[in-house]
Amino acid sequence: MPHHDHTADDLSVLIRCQEDHDAVVRLHSRYFPDEYGIGFAVDARADGLQAQLQAVEVWVWDDVSLPDFIAQLAAEYRGWSEERTWQTNHLSVNASFHTGGHVALTWNLRRWLTRSDSWQASITTWLEAGEQMTSLAADLREFLPIPTPLR
Structure with missing residues (x-):
């Protein structure tokens, strides 16, 4: 019987907005629910907002991992026209390219998907299209490696 680590580890990824240093998204408390998945917590903080x-x-x-989504955006550092989106159960990330070589990543946290007493919070972090996005993709790849099922 394979052993799965259900305890959280100390690795984390911090995404700080270059325009507003108080706007921060942090992925942390990574755990492995089984051999096919990775779980983690998300904190979003900005002036007047704190959500987890x-x-x-x-x-x-x-379909696409978050590290691959960010790496794809980083590879297109000259820009793109339409908004792009990555999503999973309670988290989505919308990406749009802006003049001056900046990318706006809007992190949308949704507590419940179908309950009427749910809440939703969004925070936008602005990053440089080239080096900062490439660095974020590398950090995310370390934090969210592709699970390799035991055989």
């Missing part, structure tokens, strides 16, 4: 999701989970069968 305890259990965002990503799986090997998801």
Whole structure:
């Protein structure tokens, strides 16, 4: 019987807006629900806002991983025209390219998807299209490696 680590580790990723240093998104408390997934917590903070999701989970069968989504955006540092979106159960990230080589990443946290007493919070972090996005993709790849099922 394989052993799965359900305890959180200390690795984290901090995304700080270059325009407003008080606007921060932090991915942390990574855990492994089983051999096919990775779970983590998300904190979003800005002036007048503090939101947290305890259990965002990503799986090997998801269409695109968050690290791959960010890496794809970083590779297109000259820009793109339409907004692009990555999403999983309670978290989505909308990306848009702006003049001056900046990317706006809007992090949308949703506590419940179908309940009427749910809440939603969004925070936008502005990053440089080239080096900062490439660095974020590398940090995310370390934090969210593709799970390798045990055989």
